[in-house]
Amino acid sequence: MNDQKQFHELFPNLEEGLYEELMQYGDIKEVPAGTALLKAGQTIRSTMLVLDGIVKLYQEDDEGNEFFMYNLQQGQACAVSMICTYQQEKSQVTAKAMTDVVLLTIPLEYMDKWLSKYKSWHYFVIKTYRSRYEELLKTINEIAFKNMDERLEFYLKKQVKQFGKHVKLTHQEIATDLNSSREVISRLMKKMERNGWIIINRNSFEWIKD
Amino acid sequence: MNDQKQFHELFPNLEEGLYEELMQYGDIKEVPAGTALLKAGQTIRSTMLVLDGIVKLYQEDDEGNEFFMYNLQQGQACAVSMICTYQQEKSQVTAKAMTDVVLLTIPLEYMDKWLSKYKSWHYFVIKTYRSRYEELLKTINEIAFKNMDERLEFYLKKQVKQFGKHVKLTHQEIATDLNSSREVISRLMKKMERNGWIIINRNSFEWIKD
DNA sequence: CTCTATCGGTGATTATGGTTACTTACAAAA
DNA sequence: TTTTGTAAGTAACCATAATCACCGATAGAG
Numbered sequence: 326m327n328d329q330k331q332f333h334e335l336f337p338n339l340e341e342g343l344y345e346e347l348m349q350y351g352d353i354k355e356v357p358a359g360t361a362l363l364k365a366g367q368t369i370r371s372t373m374l375v376l377d378g379i380v381k382l383y384q385e386d387d388e389g390n391e392f393f394m395y396n397l398q399q400g401q402a403c404a405v406s407m408i409c410t411y412q413q414e415k416s417q418v419t420a421k422a423m424t425d426v427v428l429l430t431i432p433l434e435y436m437d438k439w440l441s442k443y444k445s446w447h448y449f450v451i452k453t454y455r456s457r458y459e460e461l462l463k464t465i466n467e468i469a470f471k472n473m474d475e476r477l478e479f480y481l482k483k484q485v486k487q488f489g490k491h492v493k494l495t496h497q498e499i500a501t502d503l504n505s506s507r508e509v510i511s512r513l514m515k516k517m518e519r520n521g522w523i524i525i526n527r528n529s530f531e532w533i534k535d
Numbered sequence: 536m537n538d539q540k541q542f543h544e545l546f547p548n549l550e551e552g553l554y555e556e557l558m559q560y561g562d563i564k565e566v567p568a569g570t571a572l573l574k575a576g577q578t579i580r581s582t583m584l585v586l587d588g589i590v591k592l593y594q595e596d597d598e599g600n601e602f603f604m605y606n607l608q609q610g611q612a613c614a615v616s617m618i619c620t621y622q623q624e625k626s627q628v629t630a631k632a633m634t635d636v637v638l639l640t641i642p643l644e645y646m647d648k649w650l651s652k653y654k655s656w657h658y659f660v661i662k663t664y665r666s667r668y669e670e671l672l673k674t675i676n677e678i679a680f681k682n683m684d685e686r687l688e689f690y691l692k693k694q695v696k697q698f699g700k701h702v703k704l705t706h707q708e709i710a711t712d713l714n715s716s717r718e719v720i721s722r723l724m725k726k727m728e729r730n731g732w733i734i735i736n737r738n739s740f741e742w743i744k745d
Numbered sequence: 746c747t748c749t750a751t752c753g754g755t756g757a758t759t760a761t762g763g764t765t766a767c768t769t770a771c772a773a774a775a
Numbered sequence: 776t777t778t779t780g781t782a783a784g785t786a787a788c789c790a791t792a793a794t795c796a797c798c799g800a801t802a803g804a805g
Binding site: 683 | 791795802
Binding site for chain 4: 772775
């Protein structure tokens with residue numbers, strides 16, 4: 326079975342019985358790009374594993390400002406939904422499908438059941454926490470110690486790593502992610518172009534440095 | 536036994552056998568205020584539970600700038616050391632005893648053993664991750680969306696919550712925690728004093744608002 | 746009691762990045 | 776082909792906070 330095979334590759338090192346239960350009780354959902362998967366303040370009833378596509382996690386404040394945290398891609402799980410699922414808590418963050426996305430959603434009750442039943446599930450959960458925690462540490466590092474030009478470079482490189490050299494983002498979208506303004510991003514990107522790091526196109530840019 | 540009793544209160548809802556093992560294999564360490572408990576780049580071999588005192592967790596960049604993340608107090612555990620312990624990874628953060636501190640350190644091998652053996656330990660680990668992750672989210676919120684005056688207020692309130700109305704910190708120490716400069720903090724605190732929020736003393740301040 | 750080190754207060758200046766206000770460029774719809 | 780909407784470029788200006796320079800206050804050390 327194709328799904329089964331692909332699943333083994335995306336999430337390696339789980340126990341055989343766990344794969345079966347994941348297939349049996351997990352719910353595969355296909356959502357189009359742009360779908361909101363998690364809203365700040367919402368109560369969460371299931372955990373998400375990403376099978377395909379890219380999901381963006383970001384913070385939103387009361388005035389509607391946004392701040393990019395990190396992306397999830399295939400083979401990764403949403404730590405926030407795990408965390409919240411646990412005690413049916415409310416999310417502090419927002420998640421959005423950046424591309425068409427295929428998800429495996431796992432109802433709350435299995436989260437808990439599998440933790441005692443499958444050691445590999447336990448490790449998976451821990452690993453998910455750890456890597457997301459580390460992403461947040463990196464993000465804090467950026468925002469606490471660096472100026473806008475360095476933060477922009479870090480951000481753009483991250484996008485290039487995920488989407489390839491040719492990234493489809495407007496200056497406005499980038500500005501929103503960095504909680505800056507379009508003019509500032511345009512200025513800085515123009516400078517990067519003059520320095521031969523990128524080529525700016527309408528609605529996209531191409532990374533040519535390194 | 537006094538230690539045993541106190542331990543039950545600090546870390547409630549663990550299994551009886553786990554309390555015994557914690558007592559047997561955990562190592563109680565008393566360290567004086569100012570001790571570095573975790574250094575960025577260091578490999579970690581044990582997890583820490585805080586029995587008494589306050590431990591500060593902060594980031595440090597290459598140029599020696601600091602940025603305060605959160606404090607741990609009695610009844611809390613260090614998520615970073617749990618995370619790093621797991622795969623013997625290197626710490627990205629620094630931890631320091633802010634007061635005289637009593638710790639229970641747990642060697643790496645028991646971390647893992649207890650996860651399969653005691654369900655309550657499992658929950659404890661998960662809970663620790665969750666609450667620290669949420670602290671980081673709040674920190675990101677502050678730094679991403681707020682100005683210095685609001686961040687300072689948030690920071691000072693946090694200290695008051697932990698140390699009481701009378702907090703012993705110099706302006707320089709506060710500035711370092713917020714990765715700002717002493718002059719900026721002095722100015723803002725003077726304004727808070729004029730507004731009747733605090734009383735400034737040499738080496739300390741008192742919170743009088745609310 | 747005096748000296749010295751540290752802490753805190755404050756004005757002036759500067760740098761970073763946010764804001765305002767247009768302009769130009771492009772692409773799809775009419 | 777003209778219209779219209781959105782993206783991007785740019786200059787001028789402003790706000791926040793970092794930096795520089797200095798002074799006064801206070802607490803310990805001698």
